[in-house]
Amino acid sequence: MQSANRFGARLERRLPQLVVSPLFAVSLFFVYGFILWTAYISFTKSGVMPNYTFDGLAQYQRLWATPRWYVAIRNLFIFTALFIAISLAIGILLAVLLDQRVRIEGVIRTIYLYPMALSFIVTGTVWKWILNPGLGVERLVHQMGFESFSFDWLVNPDYAIYTVVMAAVWQSSGYAMALFLAGLRSVDDEVLKAAAIDGAGPWRTYTGIVLPMLRPVFLSTVIILAHLAIKSFDLVIALTGGGPGYATDMPATFMYAFAFQRSELGVAAASATMMLMTVIAIIVPYLYSELRKTAE
Amino acid sequence: MRQRRISGIVHRRGPRHVLMRGLLFAILLLFCAYYLVPLVVMISTSLKSLAEIREGSLLSLPQGLDFSAWATAWGSACVGVRCDGLEPYVWNSVLMTVPAVAISTFLGALNGYALTKWRFRGADWIFALVLFGAFIPFQVVLLPMARTLGFLGLAGTVPGLILVHTVYGLAFTTLFFRNFFIGVSNGIVQAAMVDGAGFFGIFFRVVLPMSIPAIVVTVIWQFTQIWNDFLFGVAFTIGDSNPVTVALNNVVNTSTGVKQYNVDMAAAIIAGLPTLAVYVIAGAYFVRGLSAGAIKG
Structure with missing residues (x-):
């Protein structure tokens, strides 16, 4: 009787650990175990089937000798740079304007942010139709009287990647606006009062005082957008399918094509590992500083 | 002036x-x-x-x-070779989303509670380890997951997708609830302990009833993420078990016959309507999820 009670008490004391342990195990297996497996496969001879014979950096050599991979990397840089720059610009502009005591702010904010609720596949489908050469924007401009206007970016290998930027900015710039608006709301009224007493005009107040105070918001918004950009897969598939040819391939679509369509597991695993390394380089220092902040 | x-x-x-x-x-x-x-x-x-x-x-x-394009999109548009419209795939998405949201939210609440209100040694380390899973590019788990699903006999099935979404949703749901519980006073839990309530007693009778806002935020976030998912759907299902996002993409890219743009658009609206409706009804909670997803720590 006594010992059963003691056992019960010990169980009770250990219960929190016991409850968390499945989460811990799931994370170890499905996140860390899987990452290790993929990383290991990238160092093996794996082709159509996994092959566990160690093969050094051969798959990475093959990856970096693939022209399609260079297209994917180049697109990632173009897309990420433009996507972040334009989303930030729109986000800051709209947040500052909305912060001017606009009475119908709630309604406007809802309109700016609703694309975030949509699937990238839905966004891609709509923009594919809007940008349709022949029936879309091109036709619209023709009907306005500009007969020689031509807009074929969606099917033009040199410009198709910019259509992906257009659709992505449409979907995500409202998100940047929301993050900055939250940041602006956290700026103390006293700061604005002090700036006004010093005679600073609105432009100086924002560019010289308020926006520099929002540096942490800048940092987290850039990181969130960069993270979205590296993972972008759905939108490319829905809008261009990676085409024409593989002109709009990104690392995420490259990996999918090599893993599930061309069955080159080794190269696919190598490209996935490269993606992970990129994300780690961005996210881990950020997470570390954020977690330290909450610990304080 | x-x-x-x-x-x-x-x-x-x-x-x-x-x-x-x-x-x-x-x-x-x-x-x-x-x-x-x-x-x-x-x-x-x-x-x-x-x-x-x-x-x-x-x-x-x-x-x-x-509304004939809507009727076609819902009931008779061709998704690949099958011409039954989006309806069966909408049901796939419902069958996948509801259990995955419920399970991942419940487990996230339980774990967030254990990690914050019963701070044992190593709790912060476990949280950091789990949190990392929220930010990995999922490409890095696609291949081993496909093999694991095959091993479990779940390849190409809706239950397989429920498993995948639950597992990779846990990092987010745990994050949301941890951040919520950190702001909840420990005094309430301690008072309940003095009254003799145990771990689960406190969870179900004290903590859960007061976490309704966190539950709403998490459910909306998970619902939006899982309903809108395309990567897992296209990688782990085939034909009949496709979620609606994959089916929509197939409708749009079906190359046989005349291109029916009106049906494409109706199909896109059908696929987007559930998350859009949630946004319109509970927009404030959706925005809170977005900023919590922004790792506010």
Whole structure:
């Protein structure tokens, strides 16, 4: 009787650990175990089937000798740079304007942010139709009287990647606006009062005082957008399918094509590992500083 | 005079004030149009006939309310070789989303509670380890997951997708609830302990009832993520078990026959309507999820 009670008490004391342990195990297996497996496969001879014979950096050599991979990397840089720059610009502009005591702010904010609720596949489908050469924007401009206007970016290998930027900015710039608006709301009224007493005009107040105070918001918004950009897969598939040819391939679509369509597991695993390394380089220092902040 | 200027760009009276105020609203409304036009185009195209689409323009409004494209998209559009419309795939998405959201939210609440209110040694380390899983590019787990699902006999099935979404949703749900519980006073838990309540007693009778806002935020976030997912759906399901996002992409890219843009748009609306409805009804909670997803720590 006594010992059963003691056992019960010990169980009770250990219960929190016991409850968390499945989460811990799931994370170890499905996140860390899987990452290790993929990383290991990238160092093996794996082709159509996994092959566990160690093969050094051969798959990475093959990856970096693939022209399609260079297209994917180049697109990632173009897309990420433009996507972040334009989303930030729109986000800051709209947040500052909305912060001017606009009475119908709630309604406007809802309109700016609703694309975030949509699937990238839905966004891609709509923009594919809007940008349709022949029936879309091109036709619209023709009907306005500009007969020689031509807009074929969606099917033009040199410009198709910019259509992906257009659709992505449409979907995500409202998100940047929301993050900055939250940041602006956290700026103390006293700061604005002090700036006004010093005679600073609105432009100086924002560019010289308020926006520099929002540096942490800048940092987290850039990181969130960069993270979205590296993972972008759905939108490319829905809008261009990676085409024409593989002109709009990104690392995420490259990996999918090599893993599930061309069955080159080794190269696919190598490209996935490269993606992970990129994300780690961005996210881990950020997470570390954020977690330290909450610990304080 | 100066007092008036404190919290805005333009607070002076007079013509200059009116002009600036007008400019402000003009820009704000211009951007409203920018975000709304694609939605309007989507709806109006879905209500047109193919002849109207070919003769009219992107922005021309439909002549009447013709819902036949919607009927086709729902019941008879071709998804690959099967021509039953989106309906079966919408049900796949429902069957996948409801259990995955429920399980991952419940487990996230339980774990967040254990990690914050029963701080044992190593709790922060476990949380950091789990949190990392929220940020990995999922490409890095696709291959081993496909093999694991095959091993479990779940390859190409809806239960397989429920497992995948639950597992990779846990990092987010745990994060949301941890952040919520950190703001909850420990005194409430300690008082319940003095009254003799145990770990689960406190969880179900004290903690859970007061976490309704966190539950709503988490459910909405998970629902949106899982319903909108495409990567896992396209990688782990085939044909009949596709979720609606994959089916929509197949409808749009079916190359046989005449391209039916009106059906494409109706299909896109059907696939987007559930998350859009949740956003319109519970927008404030959706925004809170977005900022919590922004790792506010």
